[in-house]
Amino acid sequence: MAPDIADPVVPVGNADGCCQSTRQRVPAAHDDNNNQIEKESAIEASHEDQFRPEIRWPDFIAQLFLHVGFLIGIWQVVTLQAMLYTVLWTVILVWCSGVGITAGAHRLWSHKSYKAKWPLRVLLMFLFTICGQRDAYTWAHDHRVHHKYSETDADPHNAKRGFFFAHVGWVFLTPHPEVVAKRKIIDMSDLEADPIVMWQKKYYLPLFALLVIGFPVLVPYYYWSENIWVAFWVCFTVRFTTTLNIAFFVNSVAHMFGNRPYDKNISPVENLPVAIAALGEGWHNYHHVFPWDYKTGELGSYMFNVTTGFIDAFAKLGWAYERKSVSPDIIERRAAKYGDGTRFLSDDCAHQDPVWGFGDSDIAKEDLDEILRRQE
Numbered sequence: 139m140a141p142d143i144a145d146p147v148v149p150v151g152n153a154d155g156c157c158q159s160t161r162q163r164v165p166a167a168h169d170d171n172n173n174q175i176e177k178e179s180a181i182e183a184s185h186e187d188q189f190r191p192e193i194r195w196p197d198f199i200a201q202l203f204l205h206v207g208f209l210i211g212i213w214q215v216v217t218l219q220a221m222l223y224t225v226l227w228t229v230i231l232v233w234c235s236g237v238g239i240t241a242g243a244h245r246l247w248s249h250k251s252y253k254a255k256w257p258l259r260v261l262l263m264f265l266f267t268i269c270g271q272r273d274a275y276t277w278a279h280d281h282r283v284h285h286k287y288s289e290t291d292a293d294p295h296n297a298k299r300g301f302f303f304a305h306v307g308w309v310f311l312t313p314h315p316e317v318v319a320k321r322k323i324i325d326m327s328d329l330e331a332d333p334i335v336m337w338q339k340k341y342y343l344p345l346f347a348l349l350v351i352g353f354p355v356l357v358p359y360y361y362w363s364e365n366i367w368v369a370f371w372v373c374f375t376v377r378f379t380t381t382l383n384i385a386f387f388v389n390s391v392a393h394m395f396g397n398r399p400y401d402k403n404i405s406p407v408e409n410l411p412v413a414i415a416a417l418g419e420g421w422h423n424y425h426h427v428f429p430w431d432y433k434t435g436e437l438g439s440y441m442f443n444v445t446t447g448f449i450d451a452f453a454k455l456g457w458a459y460e461r462k463s464v465s466p467d468i469i470e471r472r473a474a475k476y477g478d479g480t481r482f483l484s485d486d487c488a489h490q491d492p493v494w495g496f497g498d499s500d501i502a503k504e505d506l507d508e509i510l511r512r513q514e
Contacts, residue, residue, distance in 0.1 A: 189291075189314055197310035204382070207375030219365075220372045224358045228377045231268060231354055233417075235381055238265025240417045240445040244434075247329060248278040248285075249495030251432035251462050252449060258457040259334050269381045270350040273339040275329050282324045283317065285429055285495065289405050292316035297393035297405050305383075305390035328497060350378065384415045392422040400427040400469070402478035410442065418443030427472060430496040430509055432461045436469055462496055462509045 214220045242262030245251045254262065266274055280294045287293050294317050295308040303311070329335045338345060354373040358364035396407025406422035413420025413435070421435030421443070433446045440447035452458040496509060 191311040191314070194310050194312060201306060201310055204375055204379045207371055208379035211371035211376035214368050214371055215376070220368050221358070221362060221364050223362045224364045224369060224372055227354075227358055228373050231373065231377050232380050234265050235269035235377075236384065236417050237445060237448055238262055238267070239269055239271065239381070239385060240419055241448050242266040243271070243274050243277045244281065244419065245432055245445065245449070247274050247332075247335060248281040249429050250328065250497050251430050251434075251495060252453075252458055253460045254452070255457045255459075256334065258452050259332075263334055263338050264349070267338060267342075267345050267349045268354070270346060270378050271382070271385065273342040274335050275326070275339045278329060279321060279324060279326055282326075282495070283320050285426065286324060286498070287316070287320055288426065290316065292320040295389045297390065301390050301394065304393060305386045308389075325497065325499075350374075387412050388416055388419050388422065392420050396423070398423045398478040400424050400473050401476045403476070413442045418445040427476075428464045428469075428505075430462045430501070430505070431464050433463060465508060468504075468508055 211220075215225055242259075243266050246254055246259070246262065263274065266277075271277055284293050284295065289296055289298050291314045294313060295304045296314075297304040299307075351374055354377060355366070355369045358369045358373060359366050392407060392409045392412045393405045394407065396409040398404065398407055400423050404423070404426055406426040408423050409420045411420065412422070418434060419425070421437065424436055425431070425434040432449055433443060435443050435446075437443060440450075449458050449461065453461060501509075
C-alpha cells in the first residue's frame with residue numbers, strides 16, 4: 139500500500155498489500171514441474187536483465203524531502219519544541235488517515251470486500267485523502283494489479299526485486315513495461331462508476347494542498363498557537379512519512395518475514411508487528427489467499443485488526459453492509475492443504491488463477507458461492 143508514484147512469468151515460490159496467490163501448475167510429474175520452474179525463472183531473469191529502470195527525479199526528491207523532514211520533526215518532538223497537543227493531533231491524524239487507507243482504499247475500493255453507503259464513503263474518502271497516497275482510483279488500480287500479478291514483472295512493487303524496491307524504490311523508479319501493460323487490462327469499471335472516487339481523482343491536487351498540508355498544519359497553528367514551522371514539520375512531514383512507511387511495510391516486511399499458514403507457495407506472510415501498525419493489514423498470507431474477506435485475517439479479536447472493528451461498528455449503524463467473509467470450514471481446508479507445514483505440505487497453490495478481490499472473473503466458483511452465501 140503506498141502512492142504510485144505478453145503475460146508475465148508467474149513463478150512458484152516465495153513471492154507476493156492493501157493488501158496473493160500465484161498461478162497453479164498441475165504438472166504430469168514432479169521433475170517436469172521443476173524443469174518448468176527453472177525454465178521460467180531463467181526467462182524472467184532474462185527479462186529483468188533487459189529492463190533497466192530510471193529514477194523519476196521529482197518522486198525521488200519528494201521522498202528525500204519527506205524523510206529528511208521526518209528527522210527534523212522528530213527532533214522538534216524529542217527536544218520538546220512541539221506542544222503536547224500538536225503531538226497528540228499528529229497521532230490522531232496518523233490513526234484516522236490509516237483507517238482511510240485500510241477500510242477505504244484497500245478493503246472497500248480495491249477489493250470490494252464490503253459495500254458502504256454514501257456518508258461512509260465520503261468519510262473514508264476524506265480520511266484517505268489526508269494520508270496523501272495519491273487518489274483512491276490510482277491506489278486501487280495499482281493494488282489490483284499487485285494482487286493479480288503478484289511477484290511477477292507486472293507487480294508494481296514486486297518483492298522479488300528486493301526489500302528496498304518493494305518498500306520504497308518502486309515509488310521513484312520507472313515501472314516495468316509489464317506493469318504498464320497489465321494496468322490497461324484490470325477492470326476498473328466499478329470505480330469509474332463511483333462519483334465520489336472520480337470526483338476525488340479529478341480534484342486531487344487542490345485536495346492534496348487543502349487536506350494533506352493545510353488542514354493538519356493550520357489546526358495547531360490557529361487553535362493552540364503552535365509555531366507554524368513546528369506544525370509543518372511535525373503535522374505534515376512526520377505524519378505523512380509515518381503513514382507512508384507503515385503502508386510500505388505491508389509491501390516489504392509482510393512479504394518476507396513471517397509464516398505462511400494458508401499458502402506456503404506465495405510470498406505474503408503473517409506478521410504481527412505489521413498487523414498492529416497497519417491496523418490489521420499484517421495478516422497478509424491470509425489476505426492474498428482470500429482477498430475478498432473484509433476482515434483480511436482469520437483472527438476474531440479487534441485488538442490486532444482495528445479496521446475490522448471500524449467496519450463492524452458502521453455495519454451496526456447500517457452504513458456498511460454485504461460484508462464478505464470466509465467460513466471456518468473453507469479456511470481449515472485451505473490451510474490444511476496449502477499451508478506452510480502446520481498441518482501437512484502440498485506443492486499445489488491455493489488458486490489456479492490469482493485474483494484481486496470480489497469481482498475478478500477468475501474467482502473460483504467454490505469461493506464465489508461461499509462469498510454470496512456468507513455476506514452480511
